[in-house]
Amino acid sequence: MKKLFLLLIFISSLSFSQEFQGKAFYMSKINVDKSWMDNPRYASRKGYMEEMLKKNTEKNYVLEFTSTESSYSEKEKIDVGESGGYNWMATYIGDNIGKLYKNVQEKIAINETEMMGKFFLVTDPLEASKWKMTGESKKIGQYTCFKATYQKEVQERVFSFGSQNQNQNNIKTKMVEVSAWFTPDIPVSTGPSWYQGLPGLILEVNDDNTTILCTKIVMNPSEKSKIKRPKRGKVISNDDFVVLQDQKRQEAREMWQKMRRSGGNRSFTRN
Structure with a gap:
């Protein structure tokens, strides 16, 4: 089975020249807990909050790629009508991907992203995930795809909004399985x-x-x-950016508390 799979990949790669280029369009969705919006106290703002959640958790992206480089960015920028242009919810639950450049030859990833009005170049080496082939296959559109998975440990942060436990962040660790469907038709x-x-x-x-x-x-x-390497912003490692991001999320949480000081206990769950 493994030899047949490798042969399939090799045959598919022969049909492509080294100079090919492509575009792939993606729809991304983040599921968050919305039960707090059922509180009658927030009925007057529920429609607005649902709209903000949708715009920050359901997005469309485009991936431009060649055999060695790729650039991934949001297809349409979000306009949530926040005063001053600051989208605090994006800081809180967003993935903070602005323009993500990857180069498999140089084994480097650079994410040009904006946070709180400042631009950063989040730079990290491309590290191979420990993918395992499952042997499963299916069609996505016209492409035959194969499934691969790996396990990773993540911190699950549950941030509470409201009058209770306002200064506490409960951090828990859990194992999650990442699954991906890929097509050797596009090698x-x-x-x-x-x-x-x-x-x-x-x-x-x-x-x-x-x-x-x-x-x-x-x-x-x-x-x-031409796929361009991002150059705008302060160079920072992903680890340092995560620390900074957590600080800004805390600020966003405090901002939310000021906006909704009237009570209740609400939370988002976001990795």
Whole structure:
């Protein structure tokens, strides 16, 4: 089975030139706990909050790729009508992907992202995930895809909003399984968001409360564009950016408390 699978990948790769280019369009959705909005006290703001949640948890992205490089960015920027242009909910539950550049030859990833009006170049080496092939296959559109999984440990942060436990962040660790469906029909080792390292383009990802699905692929578009390495912002490692992000999420939490000081206990769960 393994030899047949490797042969399939090899045959697929022969049909592509080294200079091919493509675009893949993805729909991403983050599931969050919305039970707190059922509190009658927030009925007047429920519609607005539901709209903000939807705009910050359901997004469309485009991945431009060649055999060695890729660039992943949001297709349409969010406009949530926040005064001053500050989208505190995006800081709180968003993935903070601005323009994510990956280079498999140099084994580097650079995420040009904005937070609190400042730009950062979050730079990290591309590390191979310990993918395991399951032997499962299915069709996504016209492409035959194979399933791969790996386990990872994550911190689950539950932030409470309201009058109770306002200064406490309960941090728990849990194991989650990441599953990806990739197609050797497009032999590039990349995919949406940070996912990569498989012998074919990743078309679907399920990662705990996040689902990403490819909706359209255009190979060798008539108008080719050069994939550019991001250059705007302060260079920072991903570990340092996570610390900074947690600080800003705490600030967003405090801002929420000021906005909704009237009571209740609400929470978002987000990895």
